[in-house]
Amino acid sequence: MNDRTELTELRDLFADKPYPTADRLAPARAALLAEARTKRRLRLRAAGLRRLVPAAGLAAAMAAGVIVVQTVNSSAPANAAEVLRLAAEAATAAPWPQPRDDQYLHYERIAVARSEKGVRNVVPRHNTGEVWQSVDGSRTGLHWHKPAKTVPRGGEYKQLLVRCPERGVRRLTYADLREWPVDRQQLRRKLAERGNEMLPGKDTATQIWYGVRSVLGSPVPPAQQAAIFEIAATLPGIEMEELKDATGKPGIAVTRVDDLGPGGTVSRESLIFDKASYVLLGGQDFVPGQGREVWSVSRPQVTDALPAWSKSVTRKACA
Incomplete structure (x- = not known):
């Protein structure tokens, strides 16, 4: 077999494969970055060291837009702090949209609430909503509240999100958060201030935690x-x-x-992460003996405009 024949066969081998653009290679690149970060956490076994893909096979796999990373099973996180550190690495490893101020973030939010022991002040519900959030808050947004799947309470409705004069805790826009500092000391103060707006008088650690939970809801x-x-x-x-x-x-x-006050009532507030990627899935608020609410937020997509059907949605005045 001569060199020309080998080149022809190599061309035919990948002729039906998608061209390896940056978008197609992004998942493979993210997988490689995640693997590099987790390498230090692996417990290598004497009888089963990591097998690396040969360089030639790796190049061919990337050319085809597909890559498989072979690893031994990593040990589970040792504690909650390690989970959060893994989540911090995951937050910057995967591709993320870079929206302009005049665009929208489109995502889904699900909330499920149920009572315990027949407590009446916790209303059972299962809400699924699609949100079109103005990046800088200057444009009218949209919320599509879909019919309940399990608990038929409340019907479907579509609502334009008109920006009204601020009352109480100010709603932060994506553009606001983009200007927040990443310096740890400055950011701690920002989160504590946010938490203090929600629960004044609490200790600093509790205020920071409530600030964290408030911000990560979108x-x-x-x-x-x-x-x-x-x-x-x-x-x-x-x-x-x-x-x-x-x-x-x-x-x-x-x-x-968190101790909610007299009588020994406590609340357990949680952030929930994917077990494999450590990407944030959502959270839970749980008051033992009363009820719990679990929420999830999907990964956002960027769009330039609201869907065409939004033109038929009645604009509501500020309450």
């Missing part, structure tokens, strides 16, 4: 998200457990217990 830029997780990892009283997100997917959670 999309956060990756640099700030990573810094927030690293700060949360330093807080006292966090613990690790397994929980399911609002879609029913099992995850690994970081939970902090």
Whole structure:
């Protein structure tokens, strides 16, 4: 076989494969970055060291837009702080949209609430909503509240999100969060200020935790998200457990217990992460003996405009 024949066969081998653009190679690149970061956590076994893909095979796999990373099983995180540090690494490893101020972030948010022991002040519900959030808050957003799947309480509705004069705790836009510092000391103060607006009079660690939970309820830029997780990892009283997100997917959670006041009532507030990638899935609020709410937020996509059907949605005045 001559060189010309070999080149022809090599060309034919990949003729039907998609061209390896940056977008197609992004998942492989993210996998390689994640693997490089987790390498130091692997417990190598004497009888089973990591087998690396040969360089020629790696090049061919990347040319085809597909790559398989072979590793031994990594050890589970030792504690809640390690989970948060892994989440900080995951926040900046995967590709993330870079929206302009005049665009929208489109994502899904699911919330499931149920009572315990027949407590009446916790209303059972299962809400699924699609949100079109103005990046800088200057444009009218949109919320599509879909019909409940399991608990038929409340119907479907579509609502334009008109920016009204601020009352109470100010809603932060994505553009606001993009301007937040990543310096740990400055960011700790920002989170504490946010938490103090929600629960004045609490200790600093509790205020920071509530600030963390408040901010992460909607999309956060990756640099700030990573810094927030690293700060949360330093807080006292966090613990690790397994929980399911609002879609029913099992995850690994970081939970902090808060004393709500007289009578020994406590609340367990959690952040839930994917067990494999450590990407944030959502969170849970749980008051033992009363009820719990679990929420999930999907990865955002960027769009230039609201869907065409939004033109038929009645604009509501500010309340």
